[in-house]
Amino acid sequence: MRVFLTSVASLALLAACNGEAPETIDEAPDEAVDEAADEGAGAIESTAEDAEDMLSDLAGAVEDEVQAAMDAPSLEQVLAAPRREADRARDQYRNPRETLEFFGVQPGDTVVEALPGSGWYGRILAPWLAAEGEYYGLNYSMGIFEQIFPNMSEEQRVRFEGWEAGFPGMAAEWGGQAAGTYTLGSIPDSAAGTADVVLYVRALHNMARFGEMDVAVNDAWTLLRPGGTVGVVQHRAPADETDERADGSRAYLREADVIAAFEARGFILEASSEVNANPDDPADHEIGVWALLPTLAGTDEDREERMSIGESDRMTLRFRKP
Numbered sequence: 001m002r003v004f005l006t007s008v009a010s011l012a013l014l015a016a017c018n019g020e021a022p023e024t025i026d027e028a029p030d031e032a033v034d035e036a037a038d039e040g041a042g043a044i045e046s047t048a049e050d051a052e053d054m055l056s057d058l059a060g061a062v063e064d065e066v067q068a069a070m071d072a073p074s075l076e077q078v079l080a081a082p083r084r085e086a087d088r089a090r091d092q093y094r095n096p097r098e099t100l101e102f103f104g105v106q107p108g109d110t111v112v113e114a115l116p117g118s119g120w121y122g123r124i125l126a127p128w129l130a131a132e133g134e135y136y137g138l139n140y141s142m143g144i145f146e147q148i149f150p151n152m153s154e155e156q157r158v159r160f161e162g163w164e165a166g167f168p169g170m171a172a173e174w175g176g177q178a179a180g181t182y183t184l185g186s187i188p189d190s191a192a193g194t195a196d197v198v199l200y201v202r203a204l205h206n207m208a209r210f211g212e213m214d215v216a217v218n219d220a221w222t223l224l225r226p227g228g229t230v231g232v233v234q235h236r237a238p239a240d241e242t243d244e245r246a247d248g249s250r251a252y253l254r255e256a257d258v259i260a261a262f263e264a265r266g267f268i269l270e271a272s273s274e275v276n277a278n279p280d281d282p283a284d285h286e287i288g289v290w291a292l293l294p295t296l297a298g299t300d301e302d303r304e305e306r307m308s309i310g311e312s313d314r315m316t317l318r319f320r321k322p
Contacts, residue, residue, distance in 0.1 A: 072131035093311035103231035108132040109196040114203040126176025134179035195223040209248030230319040250288030267319040276314035
């Protein structure tokens with residue numbers, strides 16, 4: 001880099017000397033020679049100063065980038081951070097390092113995470129992106145919250161309505177910072193084309209359940225720049241499951257249905273992965289994924305068996321916006 005910048009300055013200096021002059025020194029009077037020499041010297045001095053300023057600015061920018069890279073923690077460091085001590089029990093099922101690498105997320109990206117919730121992925125993304133990238137939260141509208149919680153308490157309502165204002169503080173507790181928040185179905189025009197990655201991690205079943213799947217897909221399209229990525233991790237129903245049991249009410253969706261929804265909008269399915277698959281999950285639980293870890297809802301009758309399954313079987317899909 002320094003050799004390149006020095007070459008740029010040298011070329012600038014040579015260009016300054018390339019003005020018009022008499023073909024021979026004998027053809028010009030002494031005064032003209034002196035005047036030309038003064039002008040040439042002034043041009044060289046001015047260009048040298050400009051080149052020095054340019055080099056200083058470029059060097060400063062390079063140093064800032066190097067310092068930012070040095071300040072940014074690695075993904076491994078973030079995953080090993082003490083704040084994730086309670087989260088690590090889920091790593092064996094959720095495979096965060098492999099998942100983020102499959103989605104191609106980089107620490108300098110602008111990433112929008114749908115339904116950050118209590119921060120399981122937030123405690124990874126917020127500190128990892130803080131130095132070089134940007135981290136945004138994307139949450140349900142109150143209309144969806146009201147359908148999920150038809151008997152919503154006043155305390156819940158206050159919490160949901162105050163989520164946008166409270167998210168920066170949550171991100172700070174997770175070890176990073178939030179650049180902002182969005183609401184599903186209400187993406188502002190100013191956000192269009194600003195994101196590198198949109199993540200829907202176990203976040204699509206309620207959108208499908210309440211007929212809002214198109215909203216999730218369209219919002220991702222709006223937010224992403226051309227070439228941007230949608231990363232989907234979703235509880236997976238058997239391919240031959242009935243429409244009723246794969247409508248999202250049990251949190252399981254058919255993989256083919258998810259792919260069709262994104263492709264209908266124009267997204268390209270770049271790749272799928274089995275990194276979050278669990279062949280031990282029959283995905284036929286009457287109360288849905290909540291029968292399994294980490295919730296383990298239901299009776300104690302087969303609790304040990306359900307614990308041995310682990311977490312749900314999940315599809316992992318990477319889409320690209322052309």
